[in-house]
Amino acid sequence: MATKKKIRLKKKFKKRLKLLFLLSVIVLICIFGGKKIYENVKYQKTLEYQFTKKGYEIDTFKLVDAKCNDEHKEYLLNEDKIDYIKYIIGNKYYIDKNFEAYLSYYQENSKKSFEDIISLVNVEATKPWYEGVTETDVSNKYEILVNKYNVLPENYDVGTIKTFSSTYAYGTVQAEETCYEAFIQMAKSAKLEDITLILTSGYRSRENQTSIYNDMKNSKGAEYADQYAARPGSSEHETGLALDILTYNAFTETFKTTKAYEWLHAHAHEFGFIERYQEGKEYLTGYAAESWHYRYVGVELAKKVKEAGITYDEYYAFYMENR
Numbered sequence: 001m002a003t004k005k006k007i008r009l010k011k012k013f014k015k016r017l018k019l020l021f022l023l024s025v026i027v028l029i030c031i032f033g034g035k036k037i038y039e040n041v042k043y044q045k046t047l048e049y050q051f052t053k054k055g056y057e058i059d060t061f062k063l064v065d066a067k068c069n070d071e072h073k074e075y076l077l078n079e080d081k082i083d084y085i086k087y088i089i090g091n092k093y094y095i096d097k098n099f100e101a102y103l104s105y106y107q108e109n110s111k112k113s114f115e116d117i118i119s120l121v122n123v124e125a126t127k128p129w130y131e132g133v134t135e136t137d138v139s140n141k142y143e144i145l146v147n148k149y150n151v152l153p154e155n156y157d158v159g160t161i162k163t164f165s166s167t168y169a170y171g172t173v174q175a176e177e178t179c180y181e182a183f184i185q186m187a188k189s190a191k192l193e194d195i196t197l198i199l200t201s202g203y204r205s206r207e208n209q210t211s212i213y214n215d216m217k218n219s220k221g222a223e224y225a226d227q228y229a230a231r232p233g234s235s236e237h238e239t240g241l242a243l244d245i246l247t248y249n250a251f252t253e254t255f256k257t258t259k260a261y262e263w264l265h266a267h268a269h270e271f272g273f274i275e276r277y278q279e280g281k282e283y284l285t286g287y288a289a290e291s292w293h294y295r296y297v298g299v300e301l302a303k304k305v306k307e308a309g310i311t312y313d314e315y316y317a318f319y320m321e322n323r
């Protein structure tokens with residue numbers, strides 16, 4: 001009798017154990033399944049999900065996520081998918097504050113390359129020259145940007161101006177003192193390699209630039225004047241930091257073919273100078289290529305600009321204004 005009871009109890013126990021096991025399995029399934037559903041719901045709320053659902057590649061989403069503010073992310077989610085957005089946002093020189101400007105400029109200029117769209121918007125050259133001109137930031141005088149959209153204030157303080165001796169210049173050429181010293185160092189260094197650098201133009205006062213521009217405008221018209229001279233305030237020569245450099249037996253037209261140009265191209269940055277108006281970049285700088293026009297920006301910045309391989313206008317927009 002006792003054994004029978006024992007067996008019955010054992011069976012009952014086994015049954016309960018089975019039930020318990022079954023229950024545990026169900027509970028576990030519920031926990032993990034629920035978690036999965038929860039995670040899924042949670043994922044569906046993520047931007048990654050929303051962007052990929054809209055048809056964007058995951059790499060495009062990552063670019064958007066890293067470079068765009070919330071407003072721009074929302075815009076992309078609410079508008080139709082923009083197939084080319086990765087070329088805009090993926091560009092090295094993309095600046096988020098220009099987001100709308102890139103898109104609207106692309107819509108009107110879809111034949112231009114994305115590189116050009118980015119560069120043109122960054123340097124403001126989507127507008128006619130001199131349109132929407134603003135006073136440039138002069139807080140760091142060597143890093144100043146002067147062009148057809150960023151002009152010097154009328155009362156700009158150029159600091160101490162020095163006059164070069166006839167060893168270095170044809171006629172009277174002046175420069176701001178740091179630029180003056182840097183040029184002399186550079187000319188001495190070039191001389192060691194039998195290269196003579198001669199200045200033809202340097203600092204010009206506002207009055208001087210005004211009369212150059214007005215004379216040209218009066219004799220040849222405004223269009224011509226705007227092509228060959230800078231309006232007052234938009235010439236780098238007014239900063240005392242720009243120098244026109246030639247060598248013996250060279251004119252501006254032939255300077256690019258000289259050894260002196262070759263030497264400057266290789267070494268100017270070591271003395272703080274950059275070639276300011278390069279060939280093929282007229283649409284960004286607003287000035288015809290001038291292989292003789294050098295701008296003092298300081299050694300550190302000159303090296304960086306040279307290394308970046310872009311115009312100073314582009315460099316300034318991305319690295320300095322955008323910091």
Ligand SMILES: [Zn+2]
Nearest residue numbers: 242243244293
């Ligand atoms: Zn010049």
